[in-house]
Amino acid sequence: MSMSSLDERTVSLIRSMPQVASVSPMLLGFIVSGDMPFFLISGLDPNCAAMTHYKIVEGRYILRPNEVVLGKTAAKTYKLDVGDTLTLFENRYKIVGIIETGVAWEEGGGILALREAQRLLNRPRSVSYIFVDVKNPAQAAAVRDAINRHFPEARASLSSEFAQSTDDMANARAMFGAIGFLALLVGGIVVANTLLMSVYERTREIGTLRALGWRKRRILSQIVQESLLLCALSAVIGSLMGVLLLVLIAHAPVANAFISARWNAGIFAQAISVTLIVSYNRPDQSLRQRRAWRAGAGWRKS
């Protein structure tokens, strides 16, 4: 996450716009230390409207600079509870609440008062995001355009567009998309190569079966059945291993700030479909190569 930065004066200027009901400046930063591989800090004004985004499951919201609200995952990871003390850069904060949002990286960190977060992160008078509430929702687009026009250093977007338009989110999406594509590509190549090699390694067997009078269709059927079975088993085992790995990663302190172990049927269906398509396609192509069974029959020498 890039942790973009805006001058806090922008907050006052936006607040002064007539269509704006309230603004909630927020500073994002993270701490990396031996005890805490990655701890995301959200700095918010304790009285701001954006605070309601965080659902308190235990305790209360912060009221003072020496208080912190922990995300559910962070509390679990670091075995902390309401009333305990959290130490960040030798600063001690009293844990007054536990929150949940359904967002892994938010639940993996904590919320400090904005001023305290700016001090702790050494970013005085700067904010990362400004949440703007408008008086009339119909004017939201006009306010967005006005902000973009008057404050070129900021990029405003509607809540509904936020995830798509924010650079950080867009970058994260692109990164995960690329990783997913690469994983699929590499996995597909590996699976295809494995199956292709298994057919090439079996050219002698295929040739023998042809010489013994087996029809091509029968051999193809045999190999496709084997491949389908193999790939189905691989898909099941792979999915189970994937789930296991995800759960392990999601519980690792270094990663649980970003990753939550969630999955859906679509992911499994996608993976299994790709595997099955690959498993069917390769043997079919190889079997059509006449030389495969000729070579396999062992009739090359004279």
Next chain:
Amino acid sequence: MRALDGVNLKVLPGELVAVMGPSGCGKSTLLNMLGALDQPTEGEVRVAGENLAKLKNVDAFRAQTVGFVFQLHNLLPTLTALENVEVPMQGQVSSHRERQERAAHLLEVAGLGDRPDALPGQLSGGQRQRVAVARALANDPALILADEPTGSLDRQSGEEILQLLADLNRNQGTTILIVTHNHRVAQITQRILRMHDGRIVSDHRLTDPLEEDLRTLAYSRLGQAILGDNGLLPGYLLREEEATLRRLLVKVSAAEGQTREE
């Protein structure tokens, strides 16, 4: 380049023919043609009365009419000896039990009746080749094509395999063509073809000592005693030989009649 050129060959039912010659002379191509693995660019190949160029179902021909024995046995490593022998029967014999019984019988014939459940990896080279021979017999083919069946075996195992093929030929009348470099094949075969540069350069028929005895017997008894009910000689004697013998018998008979008249 012509792999085979001007080859004119007739193999009679019940013959055991060895095909010999240097590497690249066309021996395997000849077997390819007979097994319907290759088509000639010119000429005609007939096996068991079938013109191979006009076969409607090559797979059925390979399954039912010919049996292959390869140099490297080519057994399926994950199947047992019994299952390997069953492989050619898949699609030919519908009853699984029948396939198993026949495979077990063929393993007995091949001398491996006590190892039906052994995987190829658990068998010696000679034993694997015995399984391969049993597999070749699976569908009771009219012709067995063996491409260097002793090529990867030690001397003793090689001789055992040759003897097995000879016994099959002698006892069951199976027609067998063996491509081989093994000169000891002369001990078991009745006919040796020698090839060079795609041509058959010699077609030498050997005389079986037993056949000689029978021939002598036929001379002395006018042939009647050794002829079967169908008027034919036992299976291991060739029809061509039979015709020769009959001609000889006629001559002997005529000579004896002439002698009596004198």
